[in-house]
Amino acid sequence: MVTEMSSSRPKIDPPRPAFDVERIRADFPALRQTVHGRPLVYLDNAASAQKPSRVIETVRRYYTDDYANVHRGLHYLSERASDAFEAARGKVRAFLNAREDREIVFVRGTTEAINLVASSFGQAHLKAGDEILITEMEHHSNIVPWQLLGERLGTVLKVAPVNDAGELLMDEFERLLGPRTRLVAVTHVSNALGTINPVERIIELAHARGARVLIDGAQSAPHAAVDVQALDCDFYAFSGHKLYGPTGIGALYGKRELLESMPPYQGGGEMIREVSFTRTTYAELPFKFEAGTPHIVGAIGLGAAIDYLREIGLDAVARHESELLDYATPRLREIPGLRLVGTAARKAGIASFLLDGVHTHDVGTILDRHGVAVRAGHHCTMPLMTRFGVSGTTRASFALYNTRAEIDVLVEAIRQAQELFRR
Numbered sequence: 001m002v003t004e005m006s007s008s009r010p011k012i013d014p015p016r017p018a019f020d021v022e023r024i025r026a027d028f029p030a031l032r033q034t035v036h037g038r039p040l041v042y043l044d045n046a047a048s049a050q051k052p053s054r055v056i057e058t059v060r061r062y063y064t065d066d067y068a069n070v071h072r073g074l075h076y077l078s079e080r081a082s083d084a085f086e087a088a089r090g091k092v093r094a095f096l097n098a099r100e101d102r103e104i105v106f107v108r109g110t111t112e113a114i115n116l117v118a119s120s121f122g123q124a125h126l127k128a129g130d131e132i133l134i135t136e137m138e139h140h141s142n143i144v145p146w147q148l149l150g151e152r153l154g155t156v157l158k159v160a161p162v163n164d165a166g167e168l169l170m171d172e173f174e175r176l177l178g179p180r181t182r183l184v185a186v187t188h189v190s191n192a193l194g195t196i197n198p199v200e201r202i203i204e205l206a207h208a209r210g211a212r213v214l215i216d217g218a219q220s221a222p223h224a225a226v227d228v229q230a231l232d233c234d235f236y237a238f239s240g241h242k243l244y245g246p247t248g249i250g251a252l253y254g255k256r257e258l259l260e261s262m263p264p265y266q267g268g269g270e271m272i273r274e275v276s277f278t279r280t281t282y283a284e285l286p287f288k289f290e291a292g293t294p295h296i297v298g299a300i301g302l303g304a305a306i307d308y309l310r311e312i313g314l315d316a317v318a319r320h321e322s323e324l325l326d327y328a329t330p331r332l333r334e335i336p337g338l339r340l341v342g343t344a345a346r347k348a349g350i351a352s353f354l355l356d357g358v359h360t361h362d363v364g365t366i367l368d369r370h371g372v373a374v375r376a377g378h379h380c381t382m383p384l385m386t387r388f389g390v391s392g393t394t395r396a397s398f399a400l401y402n403t404r405a406e407i408d409v410l411v412e413a414i415r416q417a418q419e420l421f422r423r
């Protein structure tokens with residue numbers, strides 16, 4: 001869904017066939033079904049993406065043939081599982097172009113990654129009065145952990161506002177970036193509006209003032225190449241389930257020296273070197289942050305999703321989704337009484353809208369009767385909805401397998417919803 005994120009990722013991927021959306025659709029079994037007697041049009045990708053056969057088959061094969069716990073056993077299956085699990089870490093490292101595997105911590109998803117940073121970076125580096133700067137367009141998972149931290153430590157949350165198009169007001173951002181700002185935590189792409197934030201500039205400005213930067217990559221990782229070294233962000237978080245991988249798995253990238261300076265997030269097995277009742281020492285990175293049995297099959301499935309995406313090519317994915325947005329936007333605008341919420345100049349494949357006289361939930365329900373899956377509500381961005389004076393929007397979000405024909409179905413279904421309420 002990201003249209004123009006720059007990347008200086010080394011070009012190590014092999015040449016690929018031309019982007020063929022019908023061939024890609026054939027890789028996703030869920031897309032073959034009908035809903036209420038209509039072909040499924042799945043436009044709820046910002047919430048969670050469908051899974052290609054490659055991922056489903058990898059997960060099935062792991063449970064069938066390779067299942068064992070990792071890192072603990074000396075037996076054949078455990079070694080095989082451990083190798084696959086660590087290979088998946090290597091795939092995430094390459095995907096983000098991190099320097100080292102140990103900079104990749106497996107977590108449940110973006111939410112857990114941000115909570116880990118809040119808790120552990122907070123404990124090591126923050127004190128009462130220190131400021132954390134976020135934006136008005138953050139997902140609740142990049143708001144609430146900082147509020148919880150504030151309750152515990154007395155840190156102060158500052159919020160940079162957006163304009164009516166849903167773009168971050170950079171002047172305000174710079175003004176709020178003060179001598180007490182220790183961390184900037186910002187979404188790369190807004191899940192509610194589609195705005196692509198100028199994270200390169202944000203990171204540059206924050207670093208110039210001595211603040212660390214966490215990028216919430218939940219909506220950027222699946223849709224365009226990301227290079228954490230080129231960005232120079234300190235942390236980057238994403239979720240596997242939005243990236244065509246399994247649920248319950250995601251990753252936190254952190255610069256090694258920073259992760260090393262932070263205490264464990266949770267205690268238990270896997271994360272220790274030696275335990276006694278008086279003193280425990282901790283394992284090396286990244287295991288220090290991975291207490292307990294990890295989501296082994298999730299990580300391996302995520303590795304398969306990354307292989308799949310890289311074979312198609314993130315640049316081709318970004319191009320395709322950008323074309324879908326360019327196709328959808330004027331067609332949606334043509335619908336009388338439809339107002340797009342989020343009209344930033346740099347936008348990802350997300351169309352959030354309001355329809356005069358029809359409640360967003362009713363729009364969602366009627367679209368569902370046409371087989372069109374969208375999301376209706378606040379999108380876990382209540383403060384942003386308040387900023388726009390609405391309780392929620394209807395949101396269509398595009399992925400690599402969506403087509404122009406599906407957008408035509410969406411537009412027609414919206415017109416019919418409108419008709420129904422006009423009577």
Ligand code: PLP
Pocket residue numbers: 046047108109110111112139141142187189190191216218219239
């Ligand atoms: N951040 C953004 C921008 C999101 O869109 C989401 C999910 O929608 C999250 C964070 C939370 O992701 P998860 O629920 O996978 O932890």
